Amino acid sequence: PSPSITVRKQWYQRRVRVNTLLIHLNGEYNQNLTRHCLHQLHESQGKPIWFKINISESNAWQSWNTFYSLFPTGQDKLAVVLELSPCLPSLRELDRWLGDVVLALSIDTTLFVPNKEDFPVLRREYQTFIKRAFRHKVQVLVTGSDCHGKGMDAYQKYLYHLYQNKGKSSEYETFSQGYEELLQIPLQPLKDNLENSTYEIFEKDPIKYRQYEEAVYRALIDRNAPLPGEPTPIQVIMVVGAGRGPLIRASLNASKRSNIPIKVYAVEKNECAVLTLRNLLKDPYFSEVTIVDSDMRSWTPPEKADILVSELLGSFSDNELSP
Numbered sequence: 001p002s003p004s005i006t007v008r009k010q011w012y013q014r015r016v017r018v019n020t021l022l023i024h025l026n027g028e029y030n031q032n033l034t035r036h037c038l039h040q041l042h043e044s045q046g047k048p049i050w051f052k053i054n055i056s057e058s059n060a061w062q063s064w065n066t067f068y069s070l071f072p073t074g075q076d077k078l079a080v081v082l083e084l085s086p087c088l089p090s091l092r093e094l095d096r097w098l099g100d101v102v103l104a105l106s107i108d109t110t111l112f113v114p115n116k117e118d119f120p121v122l123r124r125e126y127q128t129f130i131k132r133a134f135r136h137k138v139q140v141l142v143t144g145s146d147c148h149g150k151g152m153d154a155y156q157k158y159l160y161h162l163y164q165n166k167g168k169s170s171e172y173e174t175f176s177q178g179y180e181e182l183l184q185i186p187l188q189p190l191k192d193n194l195e196n197s198t199y200e201i202f203e204k205d206p207i208k209y210r211q212y213e214e215a216v217y218r219a220l221i222d223r224n225a226p227l228p229g230e231p232t233p234i235q236v237i238m239v240v241g242a243g244r245g246p247l248i249r250a251s252l253n254a255s256k257r258s259n260i261p262i263k264v265y266a267v268e269k270n271e272c273a274v275l276t277l278r279n280l281l282k283d284p285y286f287s288e289v290t291i292v293d294s295d296m297r298s299w300t301p302p303e304k305a306d307i308l309v310s311e312l313l314g315s316f317s318d319n320e321l322s323p
Helices: 003-016 031-043 060-069 091-098 124-135 152-164 171-176 196-203 208-223 246-258 271-280
Strands: 021-024 049-054 078-083 102-108 139-143 235-240 262-268 289-293 307-309
Touching: 021 031, 031 049, 049 060, 049 102, 060 091, 091 124, 102 124, 124 139, 124 152, 139 152, 208 235, 208 246, 208 307, 235 246, 246 262, 246 307, 262 271, 271 289
Parallel strands: 021 049, 049 078, 078 102, 102 139, 235 262, 235 307, 262 289
Antiparallel strands: none
């Protein structure tokens, strides 16, 4: 929109006390619009501004990202209303949008097609995307007039049907719920002993420890080169910063998968975590594990490691809780 139209919209919003301003965003170069929106955020004491973007426009996400990055403050008050078009972009592009600040989808009634009973429904690709959006708590706005002679309620009931059948969230979506767009206070694992609740959050990560297991498995396969006629050598694995044991378990699982014997040294300085580790030794599965109650910086190992495993990230430009 032109600056004059945007200014009139902002004046009207303040005049009638509308809570949210909706602006159609077109093109990449919106410096003047940024300036007006910053003024609006200041004048309205932070009332939200929604930007309607057509998903089929060329470089739509890049244009939005460029515009969004122009805001030095107030980004938490900005959101996207994504206007669906007759042609959806690639799955990669849709994933990128769902990872952004999309608050709602705008669906015109002309995108609906009649089913066998002439009720409005959406094509399969739209259904899949909208169900995923529902799992991300995205709202849906229906625009246009009744194109199918069943009343506007028919569109609402159909979308409610999709919502009821949106399916369960994935492991990652469940784990990350509540942490989206959230800056966390960096942990200090070398300075402070982490609490059990923090370890519990680590251990709920549905992806990380599977990847650690796979990495250890591949390292074992890569290093397993016994001489002809000799037994498979035992690989020494040192888990430094063992926590409550997920990396130990991942290493043991990798050993079982590869059928390569290992010896594990689990080094941990947190006394509470060490108690949990010692309790694990009651299980025969952990018979090849030696618990070392020590700071890794001062520990002198009795032998050299073949594989070193750690998830210690520190706090410089990173966060232990969200690697």
